[in-house]
Amino acid sequence: MxxxxxxxxxxxxxxxxxxxxxxxxxxxxxxxxxxxxxxxxxxxxxxxxxxxxxxxxxxxxxxxxxxxxxxxxxxxxxxxxxxxxxxxxxxxxxxxxxxxxxxxxxxxxxDFMKPADDLTTRVEERLRTSEDRYEVLDSFTSDFAPCETWTLTRDSTAARAPVRVFLEEGDFESPTYTMREGAFADEDAARQWLDDRSSPLPQPPEHREHATALRTCAALTRSAGASAVPKAGPDARSAPSAGTTQRPGSGRSM
Known part of the structure; x- marks a missing residue:
């Protein structure tokens, strides 16, 4: 710089x-x-x-x-x-x-502050390459405690909860920052959350659906893997090994 x-x-x-x-x-x-x-x-x-x-x-x-x-x-x-x-x-x-x-x-x-995690990097990359997807409605910057900025936007591609808040919080000691996206039904709901902060920033519905799909896929993969493993049972234990013979009436192999 x-x-x-x-x-x-x-x-x-x-x-x-x-x-x-x-x-x-x-x-x-x-x-x-x-x-x-x-x-x-x-x-x-x-x-x-x-x-x-x-x-x-x-x-x-x-x-x-x-x-x-x-x-x-x-x-x-x-x-x-x-x-x-x-x-x-x-x-x-x-x-x-x-x-x-x-x-x-x-x-x-x-020496500028660095992203604190991968999620921050992904959110910022989407914003950088979003073209005119987000209409900026308002913003606020605080460089004192708390060190944060927020940008209130309207997502032109969102079918549900189209009003989005991008909240950036800085930590001077690290020095790093996080960027998170919240989704709201309308501008009034978003401003109420910004004023109140009594609940977590609500995740966009598409993020929740994506996380659910990943968990479902992982569960199906584990289930398929388990079903492919032969189960040991009485018949499996009594079957002779390859290359061996059994004496009639005997449980021993020769």
Whole structure:
């Protein structure tokens, strides 16, 4: 990670008013770069994933992860500047990937907090590659106790419980974090859980069904394996071994 960031726009003019405004408001001093990618050899695009330290002093709960894309028109010597804030790195990575950044170049390294378990890694990978599957409804970031962020979304592919909460909890001592997904029938139910927290985060129904299917498959496999083993019985014990003969009226082999 670093704070050394520049887009080399001295010879370019903004292509529109929005790009001009964002470029004028942009200050690298608040940013800690988590990942970046600049296309080569012509340098037409730059993609940056960063933590914005100034968000800590702004509106309470505001997102602190910033995704930035700069596209340069090398023929017209103009540029477009886009930027978006996210509560979670995975959502910011999704934003960059959707705009053409190679997924592997959005990966965070260095001293940033690491996923605490495989489930966190799987949930984040799904978010990164989900395209426009999740509509973000709201989010909240807390960098004090408890250290957590949540993102309230609507899953466009979910047949049941389409409102999803992605809860990220950090542990500075590790330093690691977990990401979990909760499913709710509607937005009111999700917000009530976020305010209350008196029960575990409800698992998505498809996750429960998948876990049940795995257990059923494992049970059937064990059952099939057991039934394939010959059972020892009285007939098996009295049968002579191969290559032996028995004396009539005798239980001994010769």
């Amino acid at each position: 670093s704070n050394d960031l520049g887009f080399s726009l001295d010879d370019f003019e903004p292509a529109d008013a929005d790009s001009e405004y964002l470029e004028q408001q942009f200050w690298t001093g608040d940013l800690t770069v988590l990942a970046e990618h600049h296309t080569t050899p012509n340098g037409s695009h730059s993609f940056v994933l960063a933590h914005d330290g100034s968000a800590t002093w702004g509106v309470p709960g505001a997102p602190q992860i910033r995704a930035i894309m700069v596209a340069r028109d090398l023929d017209q010597n103009t540029f477009t500047f886009e930027s978006a804030y996210h509560s979670s790195v995975a959502f910011a990575q999704n934003w960059l990937i959707e705009r053409g950044c190679p997924p592997e170049r959005t990966q965070v390294g260095g």
